[in-house]
Amino acid sequence: MNKPLLIENARIIDPASDRDVTGVLLVENGRIADVAEGQAPGAPADADRIDARGLIVCPGLIDMRVFTGEPGHEYRETLESAGHAAAAGGVTSILTMPDTAPAIDDGALVDYVLRRAGATACVRVLPSAAITKGLEGKDLTEFGLLKEAGAVAFTEGRKSLQNTAVMRAAMTYATNFDAPIIHQPLDAALAGEGVMNAGPLATFRGLKGIPTQAETIPLDRDLQLALMTGARYHAAQVSTARSAELLTHYKKHSPRISAGISVNHLCLNENDIGPYRTFFKLSPPLRHEDDRLAMVEALKAGTIDVICSGHDPQDTEVKRQPFADAAEGAIGLETLLAGALRLYHSGDVDLKTLLRAMTIRPAQILGLKTGTLAKGAPADVCLFDPDYPWIVEEATIRSKSSNTTFEKARMMGKVMTTIVGGRIVHREDTAQ
Amino acid sequence: MARPAPDTSNTPSGPFQPFRHRHLLGIAQLNPVEIVDLLDRAEAMIPVSRQRKTLPNLAGKTQINLFFENSTRTQASFEIAGKRLGATVMNMAVRTSSVAKGETLIDTAATLNAMQPDAIVVRHGSSGAVELLSQKVECAVLNAGDGAHEHPTQALLDALTIRRHLGRLNGLTVAICGDIANSRVARSNLILLGAMQARTRVIAPQNLLPAGVDQMASEVFTDMREGLKGVDVVMMLRLQNERASGKLVPSTREFYRFYGLDAEKLAYARPGALVMHPGPMNRGVEIDPAIADGAQSVITEQVEMGVAVRMAVLDALLNREGNA
Numbered sequence: 001m002n003k004p005l006l007i008e009n010a011r012i013i014d015p016a017s018d019r020d021v022t023g024v025l026l027v028e029n030g031r032i033a034d035v036a037e038g039q040a041p042g043a044p045a046d047a048d049r050i051d052a053r054g055l056i057v058c059p060g061l062i063d064m065r066v067f068t069g070e071p072g073h074e075y076r077e078t079l080e081s082a083g084h085a086a087a088a089g090g091v092t093s094i095l096t097m098p099d100t101a102p103a104i105d106d107g108a109l110v111d112y113v114l115r116r117a118g119a120t121a122c123v124r125v126l127p128s129a130a131i132t133k134g135l136e137g138k139d140l141t142e143f144g145l146l147k148e149a150g151a152v153a154f155t156e157g158r159k160s161l162q163n164t165a166v167m168r169a170a171m172t173y174a175t176n177f178d179a180p181i182i183h184q185p186l187d188a189a190l191a192g193e194g195v196m197n198a199g200p201l202a203t204f205r206g207l208k209g210i211p212t213q214a215e216t217i218p219l220d221r222d223l224q225l226a227l228m229t230g231a232r233y234h235a236a237q238v239s240t241a242r243s244a245e246l247l248t249h250y251k252k253h254s255p256r257i258s259a260g261i262s263v264n265h266l267c268l269n270e271n272d273i274g275p276y277r278t279f280f281k282l283s284p285p286l287r288h289e290d291d292r293l294a295m296v297e298a299l300k301a302g303t304i305d306v307i308c309s310g311h312d313p314q315d316t317e318v319k320r321q322p323f324a325d326a327a328e329g330a331i332g333l334e335t336l337l338a339g340a341l342r343l344y345h346s347g348d349v350d351l352k353t354l355l356r357a358m359t360i361r362p363a364q365i366l367g368l369k370t371g372t373l374a375k376g377a378p379a380d381v382c383l384f385d386p387d388y389p390w391i392v393e394e395a396t397i398r399s400k401s402s403n404t405t406f407e408k409a410r411m412m413g414k415v416m417t418t419i420v421g422g423r424i425v426h427r428e429d430t431a432q
Numbered sequence: 433m434a435r436p437a438p439d440t441s442n443t444p445s446g447p448f449q450p451f452r453h454r455h456l457l458g459i460a461q462l463n464p465v466e467i468v469d470l471l472d473r474a475e476a477m478i479p480v481s482r483q484r485k486t487l488p489n490l491a492g493k494t495q496i497n498l499f500f501e502n503s504t505r506t507q508a509s510f511e512i513a514g515k516r517l518g519a520t521v522m523n524m525a526v527r528t529s530s531v532a533k534g535e536t537l538i539d540t541a542a543t544l545n546a547m548q549p550d551a552i553v554v555r556h557g558s559s560g561a562v563e564l565l566s567q568k569v570e571c572a573v574l575n576a577g578d579g580a581h582e583h584p585t586q587a588l589l590d591a592l593t594i595r596r597h598l599g600r601l602n603g604l605t606v607a608i609c610g611d612i613a614n615s616r617v618a619r620s621n622l623i624l625l626g627a628m629q630a631r632t633r634v635i636a637p638q639n640l641l642p643a644g645v646d647q648m649a650s651e652v653f654t655d656m657r658e659g660l661k662g663v664d665v666v667m668m669l670r671l672q673n674e675r676a677s678g679k680l681v682p683s684t685r686e687f688y689r690f691y692g693l694d695a696e697k698l699a700y701a702r703p704g705a706l707v708m709h710p711g712p713m714n715r716g717v718e719i720d721p722a723i724a725d726g727a728q729s730v731i732t733e734q735v736e737m738g739v740a741v742r743m744a745v746l747d748a749l750l751n752r753e754g755n756a
Contacts (some may be wrong), residue, residue, distance in 0.1 A: 203644045204645075205560065275563060276560030325558055395480060
């Protein structure tokens with residue numbers, strides 16, 4: 001194993017232990033060997049040292065919603081390129097979605113993803129598996145065998161289960177294996193041909209709208225079923241004020257309910273679409289500013305547990321299209337932290353709350369040992385400068401696709417070093 | 433018989449101010465001065481068009497009509513407009529071209545751009561498609577209708593028709609009736625009439641009113657008689673048959689009963705109010721044939737004004753240094 005690594009003079013924020021101190025972090029044998037305030041008394045003399053003055057040290061981020069193109073669409077993103085993008089964004093674990101070609105609905109495919117990831121990816125890849133065979137919304141997959149193969153959660157990815165009976169069966173069956181169900185609630189019939197948030201803006205642009213009820217009606221259904229079955233249920237991405245109200249209500253009755261939001265929906269609103277900018281075409285759609293503000297409040301209140309990137313690489317062929325015809329989705333691994341820090345710099349959300357939603361909460365929901373800097377935990381660590389100014393440039397994006405909602409955006413806060421299992425997988429070159 | 437157009441004695445003859453825009457993508461990009469300028473230019477083109485003369489304004493220039501949606505009328509109107517100004521006009525039959533083979537809009541734009549046209553007239557079924565195409569070519573792009581977004585030359589020809597009959601646009605009350613949700617004609621007209629200080633009303637069953645339409649129109653009605661009270665102009669919109677088969681509206685006969693323009697409903701409008709329709713009409717669905725061809729109808733004149741407006745817009749875009 002590598003030499004011990006001593007990170008000194010760092011502001012250490014570990015939401016799992018509610019710790020926020022200036023001190024040292026010692027990594028040995030791939031694990032957190034010690035965390036202490038001030039100077040390290042008994043640090044090994046031969047340790048490599050990182051002077052983290054001015055930096056924040058936190059657990060490596062866990063991104064609960066990452067699409068890659070492997071297998072099937074490797075030109076969009078491979079596990080390897082997603083890994084590099086993640087490392088550059090301080091993300092040490094990615095939950096990969098099953099919407100690949102073929103869909104991840106069989107133990108052998110989970111095994112394939114894990115082996116490919118082991119051989120090529122520099123961060124931890126946690127495969128999720130499909131809830132239904134072929135993501136067709138009909139027949140359940142083999143939850144038990146898939147879990148044994150290494151699937152950590154079950155989800156339909158971009159798709160939403162329309163059939164209530166299938167959702168009930170999935171949640172009920174998942175309880176046998178204590179497996180989390182992650183779901184994007186969207187009433188496909190109500191959303192219809194909609195391509196952006198319904199309202200005056202969509203009307204003015206001549207685009208069909210998706211009403212907020214297309215999210216809240218199936219979310220209400222899911223939450224009722226979660227109580228009925230006792231399942232671990234995570235709403236993948238919520239976007240409306242009413243969704244927060246529903247979550248507040250149902251969470252009183254079950255600690256096994258949780259919800260996520262993409263950083264896009266925390267930072268942006270429907271106005272950002274401007275003149276048909278397809279990089280801002282997302283699912284769920286960017287909503288009204290009132291909804292965004294409600295989402296920020298819900299995050300602060302803990303009603304929303306997790307911030308994800310919703311990383312969804314799409315090539316120019318499907319993005320450079322008229323708005324209604326363009327594919328949905330945006331990449332986000334490299335800008336997850338910087339995007340979230342916008343809420344810190346605007347004074348809306350404190351650092352610990354933001355980091356909690358990207359470290360310990362995802363770890364708890366998925367049942368992981370990471371997401372914390374506790375002694376003995378895997379040494380997944382992110383070092384970032386919260387004030388470092390930079391501009392998102394297409395040329396420097398590590399992802400194989402460049403469909404970012406933050407193109408040319410000014411960011412404050414950059415990941416300087418990313419450590420996975422004690423190994424440095426990313427180091428920012430700030431020479432210029 | 434349709435009402436004859438009055439002779440306008442004070443036909444504007446320029447000089448007109450140079451056109452500020454590279455493309456005409458929508459009415460939303462125009463300010464009221466530019467709208468009036470385009471209407472004046474169109475007014476000046478009417479005698480040319482009426483006497484079947486040609487002008488040399490676009491001699492040596494190439495205009496491509498790129499229609500991704502079928503439209504005999506609009507395409508013919510743009511073709512005649514270009515030819516009356518001396519341009520070489522080429523019609524791209526998109527349905528049988530490479531687009532059907534999966535070529536993207538951007539590829540098509542790049543290919544056409546390489547042929548060095550001076551203007552491309554585009555109609556496309558997706559909102560924003562014409563703007564997207566305009567970003568990829570070096571020549572002028574005219575929007576001949578994109579999805580449910582805009583159809584700027586239609587709004588200009590409607591405005592010209594109204595102005596010739598009623599002498600002005602400001603202070604008039606104009607009702608736009610029918611399938612507002614899916615209509616680019618409605619949007620362009622609402623923007624233009626709003627900019628020109630006219631009062632606008634939209635009248636439709638709630639299912640055909642898009643969310644937030646009250647921010648584009650002065651007033652919103654779901655009752656035809658109430659909405660038509662005292663209006664100066666009644667604009668009817670085409671109702672696509674597929675939308676009146678139970679999805680949004682139960683049937684065409686029910687639609688006609690409550691929202692079709694007949695003599696009884698028209699009687700609520702100001703006496704002599706203009707009746708307009710962008711065509712093609714569904715007689716017996718949104719309008720009574722007797723009204724469509726009646727004394728208050730200016731529908732055929734709209735078609736005639738279409739050529740003049742398109743001549744004016746082509747001239748303004750392709751001779752941007754100004755002309756006398």
